[in-house]
Each structure stands twice: as structure tokens, then as C-alpha cells.
Amino acid sequence: MSRGTLFDKVWERHQVAVLPGGQTQLFIGLHLIHEVTSPQAFAMLRERGLSVLFPERTVATVDHIVPTENQQRPFLDTLAEEMIQTLERNCKDFGIKLYNIGSGNQGIVHVIAPELGLTQPGMTIACGDSHTSTHGAFGAIAFGIGTSQVRDVLATQTLAISRLKVRKIQVDGDLSPGVYAKDVILHIIRSLGVQAGVGYAYEYTGSTIHGFNMEERMTVCNMSIEGGARCGYVNPDQITYDYLRERPHAPRDWERAVCRWQGLASDPDAIYDDTVTFNAAAIAPTVTWGITPGQGIGVDERVPHLSELPPQERDLAAEAYQYMGVTPGEPIAGMPVEVCFIGSCTNGRITDLREAARVAQGRRVVPGVKAFVVPGSEAVKRQAEQEGLHEVFLAAGFEWRSPGCSMCLAMNPDKLQGRQVSASSSNRNFKGRQGSAAGRTLLMSPAMVAAAAVTGRVADVRELL
């Protein structure tokens, strides 16, 4: 069992009780909610006559279902309007702060909480969304929960949960130009597989990770769940503190907070359940060719043959060849794309948009390709417009949208049609994920999506920089 890691320390600090069955009753410092996985939880509260124990520890926004083209209320989509009204009513009835559209701080829940300084080291954070692992970038223990558990957190600010093991994932060295945090996490998942993280928290460390800014760390932690790990984290360091210092919700007793956070980082002699290491220099821009985030290859590689894969992965690979229409042995570079999506809780932040704009600058989206940029939050959109990034995108032929989850999961009108192939900066390439039962998704970094948009094909962004 792990000892002396940040995970152990934060877990122990938040342990309320050991439940009769052996699970931990864990205190949740910050609870984030949105319109899709919370309405039934509030209904269950009402059914049982329960109230919200600490309304000030829950924060709400709207992201999953909101349209990104026309956000005028009432929404044209009456179901979306109903879901938002339900959240508005629930927040009002139970005294919960809601960052609504037009507030200046609305956005994807995993983008706005860090922006506002709500996400802090040493916290436990839960949200009815599997990408809650994002917040681990700050040295928080953050994980996704289901709706019944949203009810539990609302009613008790605690969860019944089993302790995880801790795997240390060390990445050292310098990334080549054109290789990003997204490539690092796609490479890790490709190497360890999508099931390896089940039962584990992932601690990301090493010179590459600690050289990353906070947004890059969020990209890595965000996709922990795609590797099976319910949470992933990075120990807090000066980069973490510098990011947080001027944020609206940063602690007022700053020096004391930093001192406490420093003590929560994993000890130099901490014990891990497992350790794996990666060399950053060996990582290429990475693209998925299949139907799980683990089916990825370097952009300069070929789609693997069955014989090159471990026996337990072959059935799924065969299913993926057929669904994706790819041929083993063929290069992934050059595969035509029809839709290019830049955004999501993985890659919808300002540094992502800057890197994509750098590629789009002075180029044109290939005719027939639909390309659109969805900033992760109102704050990201504002910042991008101040920097003139929207003009770069618009001049290149990208659409410039308003914040939301958009085509990452396609609960709003942003969807693939038929068998369209998308180059996507999001996190899941599951069958049907982007709104068409036959739609095909290639995951890659935002810069690689921009490269795909201006060439009409999967392209090696290193040749465009």
C-alpha cells in the first residue's frame, strides 16, 4: 500500500469515518455540478426531504447541453432550455452559486473552477462528470461520481468510496517542438492501456510534467480516466502557486496556505504501489486510429497489424479497423478529415487556442472541411478575443463559437453526420461519441487539429511550425 504520497495525505485528512463495509466516508471539499447529472440528484433530495448540508461548497455552471452558436434564451432547443431552468431552480432553492451564461464566468466546469481559483491543492473535489480528474493538476484528489453520489455529496458533503492504490508515472526530458501535453497523455494511455488505471490514482511527475504550465497539467490529468484511473494528480509546486495567487477564490491567508500545500506534496521517500517511466524525447505527435483512447500511434507510424498487438487487444482492434475504415499497415498521416473540432475540458483553454492559432495563422481551412473553435469558458473567449486569436481563426475559415462542451459529447446541435471523420482535440473516440452512430473520431492535440483543418488530412504539425 502507498505511503507518504499526496494521495495518502489528502485522503487521510478528509476521512470522516470507516463505514461498516470497510469503505471510507470521505469529506468532499468542493462539489461541482452541471445541468446533466444533477437534476435527478435534487429530485432524490426532495423525495427524501433532505437539504444541502454545505451549499457554499457546491458550485454550478451550465456546459454540457448549451448551444454554442446562439445562446439567446430561451434556447431554441426546448429540452436544453428545460434542463437549464431546472438547474436554475435547484440552485435558487438550495442556495447554490450558479455561474450562468452571461455571468462572465460560465464555461466547462473543469475550465471555470481552476480559472476562478476554486480548485486548490490538497482538496478533495467531486463532480458528476468523469473528467473531474482534471483538477488533480493542482494537487487535488478529484474524481467523477454518478448522480446518486451527487445526491450523497449534496446531503452530507461526503461519499462512500474505496481507497485507491497509487501509480507513479514519471516523464522526464524535453518534448520536441510540435509535441504537447496531449501527446504525452495519449502516449501514456497507448502504452499502459485503457484498463491499467482501474483501482489506481495516477501521480504524474518528472521534469517534463513539472516543466508544464497549469493548463498542460490539466490536459494530462483530464485524461487519467481514459487510462482507467479515476483520478490523476501532479504535486503542487511554484507554478501551481503562481497560477493561483491572483485568482478570485485564492485563500486570503496566502502564505499559510502555501506552507500547508507544500507539506501535502508526496514525500521524497514516499512508497508507491507501482512506478512507470517515460522518456519525453521519444514521444511524437500522437493520433488515435481506433475506438478507444488507447488505440493511438505517432503521426509518423502505421496502423498496427493484429499480429503486432497483444492477444487480448486483437478483437477490439479488428472491430476498430472495420468501424473506422482504416487498413492495418497504412500510415495514419494523410487520412482525410471532414470536421475539425478545437475545444473541450481537455484542450479548450487559452494556451490550447494560442497553439492552434499559431498553425492557423496565414493559412486556410480546406474547402469542404468544417472547422470550429469552442473556447472552454467565457473567460477564455474574452482573453482570446483580446489577443485577436478569433480573428486568426475567422480569417482562416474556422467558426468561432461560444463556450460549452459542444462536440466532445454532442449533446447540443454540434454533431457529426453519418460516417464523417473528425479531427478532435477532445478526449473520447468511442463509437458514436460525437453525435452520429457511425461518426469517426481521431483524437489529437489542438495544434494537430488545426494542421488537419488547413490540409484536409491528418498531418504532422511539426512540418507546419
Added chain:
Amino acid sequence: MTMTAIQRITGRGLPLRGNDIDTDRIIPARFLRCVTFEGLGAHVFADDRAQGTHPFNQPQYQGAKILVVNANFGCGSSREHAPQALYRWGIRAIIGESFAEIFAGNCLALGLPVVTTSAAVVAQLQDRLTANPTAELTLDIAQLTLSAADQTWPVRMETGVQQSLCQGTWDACAQLLANREAILATAARLAQG
């Protein structure tokens, strides 16, 4: 709220082959456009079923209660709509090689037991259910066995989860609420830094 002890599930089985079947496939995102879980049963595996032959469509598996799956079932999105859809279709227990954690937790919250067994046993069960769809299976939570008329296999489950199902305390909310004083004490301690 009173909870039912769940000690034994008997019914026909349904084999669903494949690793890494994610919750988007179990219930596509467009069916999350709702403020209740009602009616989700009709849409379970909607897109997969529309592609043609699918066990959830086949007449011989209508009314089945025990779903037999492979590895990492329920990965991806945390949507509780996935186990809700399975439950509302009629599934009352799931046996598999392994499960994604959030999905397994969501199943427990509904009183839907998920148990694991070896890949070899899963393959054997799936073959049997394909050959003989009408055979009854019994999952005994207290004994941690799965049995057919002529054979019994061991299955695994975390002890705490097993206890909570057998004792009818699987709805965590009541247990959590009972520790109110300890919750308030923890909040006060954390506030001091």
C-alpha cells in the same frame, strides 16, 4: 428509507461480448437530455442495436436478468444513466471480467450487483448462454457463487459491497447521514488548515 437486502438473483442470462464497452454505447448522450431517469430502459444500447443483431434485441434474451460481459465494462463517462438504463430494461446483476470503477459504484447505488470472475469462466458462460438461452442462472451474493442446473462457479466482489447488499445497506446515503457529527467535526478541522 428502507432498503431491500439483495442476496440472490435468479433469472436467464444475456451474453454481451467485447472489451471496453463504454457508457456512451450503453446509453448515447442524446438520451441524457432529460431531468428524470424514466424511460431510459427502452434506449439501452440504442445505436448498437440499430446496427442489426444485438443480444438486447434478440427474442431469446427478452426478460433476461443476468448480463455477462467481458473486461472493463462501463468505462468512460460517469453517467448513472447507463446502469439506470440497464436496470430499467430488466437487468438485475452483471457478471464480468472487470468493471470501470465509476460504473460499478453507480450500479451499487441502484442495488444492481456487479461481480467479477475469470476470463475463462466468462467465455464459458457466454458460450452456454448462446447455446442455451433459456437456462436459468442463480447469483448467490452471500455465497459468492453463480450456478446453473449442472455447475457452480465462484465469483468475486469486494467484501464491503457484498455485506451492504446482503444486509440491505447498499444505499450509502443513510449511512453517511448517520455520521453527521463526524462530518461537521471534519469540516471544522479542515477549516483550521
